[in-house]
Amino acid sequence: MPSKVRDGCIYQYKNCKILWNHSLVEEDLWVREGKILNPEKLFFDEQAYADVQIDCKGCIIAPGYIDVQINGAFGIDFTETEDISAGLKKVSHGLLEHGVTSYCPTIITSPKQTYHRTIPKVKRCNGSKNGAGILGLHLEGPFINKMKKGAHNPDNIQSFPNGFSDVVDVYGDLNNVAMVTLAPELERSGEVIHELCKRGIKVSLGHSSADLVTGETAVNNGACMITHLFNAMVSYHHRDPHLIGVLTSTHIDQGRSLYYGLIADGIHTHPSALRVAHRIFTKGLVLVTDAISAMGLPTGEHWLGHQKIEVNGKRATIAGTDTLCGSIAKLDYCVRNLLKNTECGEVIALECATLHPAQMLGITDKKGTLDYGTDADFVILDPALNVMATYIAGEQVWDSGLIQGL
Structure with a gap:
């Protein structure tokens, strides 16, 4: 060529x-x-x-792979890097080796100044020989539930008692934002979801203790995704299936589309859970890496935000704990791992990293x-x-x- x-x-x-x-x-x-x-x-x-x-x-x-949740890679943490432009350049170029042609850089729960510093600088752009394209930011937090914070810093978690005005105050400029992850049980979440959707921003439900009805209501208000299914949420229970149960809900308005992220890295989600999700709701499955700065780096100590993390084999945890803090898997590996553990076939494995994320973002006229x-x-x-x-x-x-x- x-x-x-x-x-x-x-x-x-x-x-x-x-x-x-x-x-x-x-x-x-x-x-x-x-x-x-x-x-x-x-x-x-x-x-x-x-x-x-x-x-x-x-x-x-x-089609080129699309990763809608990636916190960083190759030593770059999108949340903490001072030179976001240089960081994006390095990650965008490194992702090409793994078949990723477009992605959503993800900022985890942070103080207001981080959003105000970073969001205006992350412009949407098509990919090139210099690196994968940027589809817009994914803001994962800070409007989440402290009980399901995962690796997010609880000191930075917020609510929105004044509704959407609080969201604007924290984020500032929303023009470069493609997705927001929030906990739907927060008071006034319906208003916030509606206003984000009016601006063309996709809303995902995550880091949440929401029950099934709350999850269904959020989807009917416009939310279209669940963030990293099974992780940072209440486990499925036969009396209240919580957010996981939304995948089988019959109380979602006709015409509403629902997708869910799945980290098929062999660590965050057991192969049995991969099979359950795939068999219940294949068409909504979106493979994500949830990768952190340690992706592509050797075993040892690294940083996620202000928190020291330890990488050991395929696991990345908050230093001194067993708390997972994101993945170090590449998206092409996740595709192969989904295929291996679910026997879903090549077509479905590929569509979970191409068609489905493009459908969720509403960009199938161009990508996926x-x-x-x-x-x-x-x-x-x-x-x-x-x-x-x-x-x-x-x-x-x-x-x-x-x-x-x-």
């Missing part, structure tokens, strides 16, 4: 299986000027053919599919779903070097 895409050049990726319409089909993928082409219109309307053909040697082509006219952000995978190459806007931005000629 040429190092730079030529203007107007038509690229044909052949000898591959592409993720198309919920199936892996033996079809060619056609790309021009950063977009997926409809080959029928190309042949019959334009009577045009490929300028460059790329033999994929039997590999799989899937290989539909005609969408952005040519895609990954080439071997049959075991290892990333062989990553493309953004039709340009190869990372290559494993294991397949010659791509």
Whole structure:
């Protein structure tokens, strides 16, 4: 593949299986000027053919992965770094190796000044050879329940007794925000959810002790996601299933869509829990890493916010405790791990990192599919779903070097 895409050049990726319409089909993928082409219109309307053909040697082509919850990686903590621009640049570039072409940098529960310093500087942008694109910030807190704080600093947790005005006061500028995680049991949460949704911001429910009815009410008010299912919430109980029970609720208004994040890192969620979630509500499953600054770093001591953490193997905990504080898994590993532990099949495993997060964010017209006219952000995978190459806007931005000629 040429190092730079030529203007107007038509690229044909052949000898591959592409993720198309919920199936892996033996079809060619056609790309021009950063977009997926409809080959029928190309042949019959334009009577045009490929300028460059790329033999994929039997590999799989899937949309680029989307991670909607990542706190940092490669030594960068989005919450604490003073130079957020440099931090984003480093993480964005590092994610390409793992097939991630778009993501939501996540800021955990913080004091007001952190939000006011950081939010205006994190601009939405498309990806490039320099790194994955940014879809907007995910603000995880500070409006959460202290009883389910997880690794969040309880001194920074807040409520909103004055409603949405408190949210604006804490966050300041909301223009660069794509998602907010909050606890729906907080007083006036209905008003806050409604106002966030009016501004096009997706609301996720998490770090919460909410009962089932409260969760259902929040979804009917506009919330569309549950943050890292099973983690930082009340466990399922047969008398009150709490937030987990919302996945099977019959009391959600018709037409409402619901998704849930799942950390399939082998640590946060037991394989049995992965299977339960997958079998109950496959179409809402969104793989997330919840990765922290220690992702991509060696075993030892690191930092998450102001808290010292310890990395030992696949586990990251608050130093001196057994409290998990995020994952160090990469999203491509989570895809393979979901496939291994649920036997869901390659299509579903891939859609949980592509189509489903794009649906949740409402961006399937551009991302998350290989539909005609969408952005040519895609990954080439071997049959075991290892990333062989990553493309953004039709340009190869990372290559494993294991397949010659791509």
